[in-house]
Amino acid sequence: MDPVISVSRKPLKVHLVVSADSPEFALLTQSLTRTSLVGLDAEWKPVRTHQTSFPAVSLLQIACQLNAERGNDSDESGESVVFLLDLFSVPLPALWESLRDMLASPDILKLGFRFKQDLIYLSSTFCSQGCDPGFDKVDPYLDITNVYNHLQHKKHGRSTSKQTKSLSTICGEVLGFSLSKELQCSDWSQRPLTEEQITYAAMDAHCLLEIFNVFQEKIVKEGNSVGNTTDLSNLGENLGLKEVFREYNMSNKILTTKFCEASDIVQATAYSDVTQIIAISGGMIPKLSCRSTMPMDEILLKIVKKYGEKILLKESDKRPKTSKKKVKKRSSINGICKEKQLEKYDEWQGTSPWDPSVGGDGCPKFLCDVMVEGLAKHLRCVGIDAAMPYSKKPEPRELIEQAQKEKRVLLTRDAKLLRHEYLLKNQIYKVKSLLKNEQLLEVIETFQLKISEDQLMSRCTKCNGRFIQKPLSTEEAIQAAKGFQRIPSCLFNKNLEFWQCMDCHQLYWEGTQYHNAVQKFIDVCKLGD
Known part of the structure; x- marks a missing residue:
C-alpha cells in the first residue's frame, strides 16, 4: 500500500x-x-x-x-x-x-x-x-x-x-x-x-x-x-x-x-x-x-x-572536483591540541551552570544558536527554558557572554564555534543529531532533564516567555487581542480558555493544534510508557 x-x-x-x-x-x-x-x-x-x-x-x-x-x-x-x-x-x-x-x-x-x-x-x-x-x-x-x-x-x-x-x-x-x-x-x-x-x-x-x-x-x-x-x-x-x-x-x-x-x-x-x-x-x-x-x-x-x-x-561535470585550496601546515603538537579541544565537547562534562552547587537555581536553561533554532522551540514545548541569541548573526563572543550572564548552556552544531580558544572555560555542548525530535531526546538524556506531561506547552513557543497564571475568558481574550492578534470567530461559541504570554502577549488556546502538539511530545518523550 x-x-x-x-x-x-x-x-x-x-x-x-x-x-x-x-x-x-x-x-x-x-x-x-x-x-x-x-x-x-x-x-x-x-x-x-x-x-x-x-x-x-x-x-x-x-x-x-x-x-x-x-x-x-x-x-x-x-x-x-x-x-x-x-x-x-x-x-x-x-x-x-x-x-x-x-x-x-x-x-x-x-x-x-x-x-x-x-x-x-x-x-x-x-x-x-x-x-x-x-x-x-x-x-x-x-x-x-x-x-x-x-x-x-x-x-x-x-x-x-x-x-x-x-x-x-x-x-x-x-x-x-x-x-x-x-x-x-x-x-x-x-x-x-x-x-x-x-x-x-x-x-x-x-x-x-x-x-x-x-x-x-x-x-x-x-x-x-x-x-x-x-x-x-x-x-x-x-x-x-x-x-x-x-x-x-x-x-x-x-x-x-x-x-x-x-x-x-x-x-x-x-x-x-x-x-x-x-x-x-x-x-x-x-x-x-x-x-x-x-x-x-x-x-x-x-x-x-x-x-x-x-x-x-560536460565531461568535466562528471568528475568530482578536488579542492585546490592550499592547506596551511601546522605542527603535530598543535593539531593534537586542537583535536583534544574538540573532543571535549563530544560528551558533556562538568557541572551545569544552573546547578545549585555553583550558585544556580536548579532550573535548566539553554541558549540555542541559529543552527539549532528548531530545537529551541521543541525545548519550549516540553517546558524547558530555551533562549535564542539577542541578534540574528551574533559573534561567538556575544553568544558566550549571553550564556554566562543568564547561566545557560550553549547548544550548537557549529564545529567552527568550538575552535575559539576562549570557549574552553565556558559551558558549551555540540548537538550530534540532525532531526529536531532526536535532538530533543539527546539533550534530555545528556542533561538528565525530567519532563512531565504537566510541563508540556507551558512556555511561549514564540518568545520563550511564561504564561499568565489565570486563564482569560473569550471576552477578555478578544479585548486583549485588539490591534495585536486575530482570534478566529469560530472559537467564540466554544467556551474555551485562553492563555497569554507575559512577555510578548501572544494568545494561545486549547484547540486541535494544541492537543495534537501535546500528544506529539507525549509520544516523542515516551511519557506514556
Whole structure:
C-alpha cells in the first residue's frame, strides 16, 4: 500500500516504486505517457566534503501533472501524482533508457530546483551500475528559481536581484506556506524509509508543479501572449498544497489507501503501445517508455519557447572536483591540541551552570544558536527554558557572554564555534543529531532533564516567555487581542480558555493544534510508557 496525503479538495497520491514488476511501476509507465509537465528531485545520503566520488542517489522523485486521458473526455486533467523511485531496490537498467528518454523528451517540460547537481549524481549512480553513458541532457527544462525571479519582476515591475532563495522561501512567498527542510540531511540510504521521509520527498517534487501553476496563470492573466485561461489547470489546487502542509504539521499522520490491481493498470496502458520487454539478470521485466507521450498544449509550448532552457553536462561535470585550496601546515603538537579541544565537547562534562552547587537555581536553561533554532522551540514545548541569541548573526563572543550572564548552556552544531580558544572555560555542548525530535531526546538524556506531561506547552513557543497564571475568558481574550492578534470567530461559541504570554502577549488556546502538539511530545518523550 502506498501513502496518500489528504488535502482539502483532492488527495495527492504518492506511489513508492520498489520493484520493476510492481503495479506502481506500471502506473508510472502510464503516467509518463499522460503528462507534459513533471517536477524532479533526488535524495542521497549526506556526504563529507572532499569526497573522491559522487554520492549514490537513493531516491528519485517524479511528480506528474496528468493530462486528460486519450479517448476519455470525462477524465479530469490537472491531477497530480508523485512517484518515489527507490533506486536501491529497482534494477537501474530497467529505468535507464526510459528516464533518459523522459529527460530529453520535447513533449515534457521538466521542472527542478538547481537540478544540475542532482543530474550529475544521478548520472554517476546509473553509470556505476553499468548504464553507460548515464544522463547528460535535460531539455526542455525550467528552474523554479527563474520562475520565482519572473514572478517577482511581474510583481514589482522592475528587475530583481539575483540573490539565491531557498525552495522553502520560494514556497513561502509564492504558495503561502514554507517547506520544512528538517529531513533534508537525514540518512536516505536507510531502509525502510519513514513515513516522514516519504512525505518530505513527495512534497519537494509536488511543490514544483504548484509553483509553476501560479507562474502559468499569472502570465496568462497579465496578457503575456501565452493564450487564454480555459485550458489551464485549476489554480485552486494551490490551496490544497497549503492544506497538505498544515495537515502534516498538525497531525504528523499519513493516510493510506488501496490501489487498483496490477492487471487493471497494465490493461489501462495498452492503448499507448508502451509495454516492451527487456532481459534483466536472466529474467524478463516490463520496460517503460515515454516515446508515445502526448504533445504539449499551445499554452505550455509558448511558455517553453519563451522561458525554457536546457541542462547539458560536460565531461568535466562528471568528475568530482578536488579542492585546490592550499592547506596551511601546522605542527603535530598543535593539531593534537586542537583535536583534544574538540573532543571535549563530544560528551558533556562538568557541572551545569544552573546547578545549585555553583550558585544556580536548579532550573535548566539553554541558549540555542541559529543552527539549532528548531530545537529551541521543541525545548519550549516540553517546558524547558530555551533562549535564542539577542541578534540574528551574533559573534561567538556575544553568544558566550549571553550564556554566562543568564547561566545557560550553549547548544550548537557549529564545529567552527568550538575552535575559539576562549570557549574552553565556558559551558558549551555540540548537538550530534540532525532531526529536531532526536535532538530533543539527546539533550534530555545528556542533561538528565525530567519532563512531565504537566510541563508540556507551558512556555511561549514564540518568545520563550511564561504564561499568565489565570486563564482569560473569550471576552477578555478578544479585548486583549485588539490591534495585536486575530482570534478566529469560530472559537467564540466554544467556551474555551485562553492563555497569554507575559512577555510578548501572544494568545494561545486549547484547540486541535494544541492537543495534537501535546500528544506529539507525549509520544516523542515516551511519557506514556
